Amino acid sequence: MLETTIAEIAPLDEPSMTAARLWQARLTKPAGSLGALEELSVRLAGLAGASPPPLPTPAALAIFAGDHGVHAQRVTGWPQEVTAQMVGNFLAGGAVVNAFARQAGATVTVVDVGVATPLPQPEGDPGDPAEPAGPGDVGDPAGPGAPRLVSAVVRRGTRDMTGTAALTRDETRTAVEIGIRIAGELIDAGAGILLTGDMGIANTTPAAALIAAFTGVEAAEATGRGTGVDDPTYQHKIEVVRTALRRHHPDPADPLGVLAAVGGLEHAALTGLILGAAARRVPVLLDGVIAVAAALAAVAFAPDAVGAMIAGHRSAEPGAAVALRRLGLTPLIDLGLRLGEGTGALLALPVVTGAVRVLHEVATFDSAGVVEK
Numbered sequence: 001m002l003e004t005t006i007a008e009i010a011p012l013d014e015p016s017m018t019a020a021r022l023w024q025a026r027l028t029k030p031a032g033s034l035g036a037l038e039e040l041s042v043r044l045a046g047l048a049g050a051s052p053p054p055l056p057t058p059a060a061l062a063i064f065a066g067d068h069g070v071h072a073q074r075v076t077g078w079p080q081e082v083t084a085q086m087v088g089n090f091l092a093g094g095a096v097v098n099a100f101a102r103q104a105g106a107t108v109t110v111v112d113v114g115v116a117t118p119l120p121q122p123e124g125d126p127g128d129p130a131e132p133a134g135p136g137d138v139g140d141p142a143g144p145g146a147p148r149l150v151s152a153v154v155r156r157g158t159r160d161m162t163g164t165a166a167l168t169r170d171e172t173r174t175a176v177e178i179g180i181r182i183a184g185e186l187i188d189a190g191a192g193i194l195l196t197g198d199m200g201i202a203n204t205t206p207a208a209a210l211i212a213a214f215t216g217v218e219a220a221e222a223t224g225r226g227t228g229v230d231d232p233t234y235q236h237k238i239e240v241v242r243t244a245l246r247r248h249h250p251d252p253a254d255p256l257g258v259l260a261a262v263g264g265l266e267h268a269a270l271t272g273l274i275l276g277a278a279a280r281r282v283p284v285l286l287d288g289v290i291a292v293a294a295a296l297a298a299v300a301f302a303p304d305a306v307g308a309m310i311a312g313h314r315s316a317e318p319g320a321a322v323a324l325r326r327l328g329l330t331p332l333i334d335l336g337l338r339l340g341e342g343t344g345a346l347l348a349l350p351v352v353t354g355a356v357r358v359l360h361e362v363a364t365f366d367s368a369g370v371v372e373k
């Protein structure tokens with residue numbers, strides 16, 4: 001499935017991009033006055049192979065959740081159980097991501113690819129024995145529009161990358177293919193744009209290691225404070241990333257190997273989601289540092305995948321800026337966010353919709369009777 005998906009990923013369609021540029025020039029606004037939105041609309045035309053491209057709606061956010069063996073190295077101040085507890089919060093609709101998703105009109109799918117501790121049982125549904133265990137949709141207790149849980153556990157947390165590879169190549173491939181499958185299901189259900197989300201206590205450490213491995217920057221440049229660690233923990237976290245890179249010498253030309261050595265299950269699954277969106281020529285709006293680390297893996301698999309990517313925001317994590325530079329993507333918003341979950345992508349969604357709506361709805365100088373310069 002990975003190989004066939006990669007084979008389907010192709011460059012942006014130049015004639016559609018030319019048509020969108022010519023159309024932009026005819027609209028009732030000074031040329032270039034919509035700044036980055038103009039080039040974004042052109043890229044989306046190239047992705048769709050049509051000008052105007054379809055409005056990016058409905059929007060579907062997928063939050064991949066997983067835990068990390070490197071948590072044992074004390075790289076974060078938060079206990080591992082918070083991953084499972086926040087998944088419970090997402091499903092109950094109480095997290096920041098739920099508030100933003102309701103505002104943006106996006107559906108939320110939470111995919112457990114490897115949470116280490118048991119998920120809290122929903123209120124009033126104490127372990128419904130009718131719900132199937134294992135891979136697949138495990139229910140939609142609160143009705144249509146409510147966040148949905150997909151259980152697709154590869155293993156209950158990765159291994160500690162400072163001692164051994166975080167994942168086997170087989171586990172990594174399974175996680176990537178889960179992401180591809182989720183992209184396909186969301187698109188088959190009608191999604192016009194996918195948004196990335198993640199939840200995983202300690203996952204900024206593998207994100208930093210991935211960014212250093214794919215870009216070649218030093219560990220200190222790729223590593224940030226994540227949820228917010230003190231100075232000694234931050235220095236130690238950089239050393240942990242350095243140790244993992246020295247141990248594994250990941251080869252950036254072998255993205256499956258890099259993800260296995262120093263990645264995480266949610267990073268691998270997000271790589272698959274991005275590849276799956278690119279193969280179906282549906283835009284994928286990237287959230288923070290975990291998403292852009294996965295995006296580096298996606299372009300290592302398929303360089304043309306970048307055509308489907310939109311950088312939602314610039315996370316406060318320094319590795320995010322490093323990754324975005326390498327990807328050649330300019331983030332739509334820059335608000336110092338460092339929450340994850342998909343929050344930055346959701347805030348950027350109306351900007352993307354606006355960029356496309358202009359091509360659909362704005363009058364031309366000719367049709368509106370406005371004289372040109």
Ligand SMILES: O=C(O)c1ccc[n+]([C@@H]2O[C@H](COP(=O)([O-])O)[C@@H](O)[C@H]2O)c1
Binds near residue numbers: 199227288
């Ligand atoms: O999206 C980001 O750029 C981002 C930056 C810092 C932290 N996070 C979130 O915080 C968690 C990881 O932080 P940490 O410090 O435990 O590695 C994880 O659940 C991420 O979704 C996310």
Ligand SMILES: Cc1cc2nc[nH]c2cc1C
Binds near residue numbers: 198227339
């Ligand atoms: C409370 C909390 C919420 C989060 N959302 C994403 N990562 C998170 C980490 C913590 C600690």
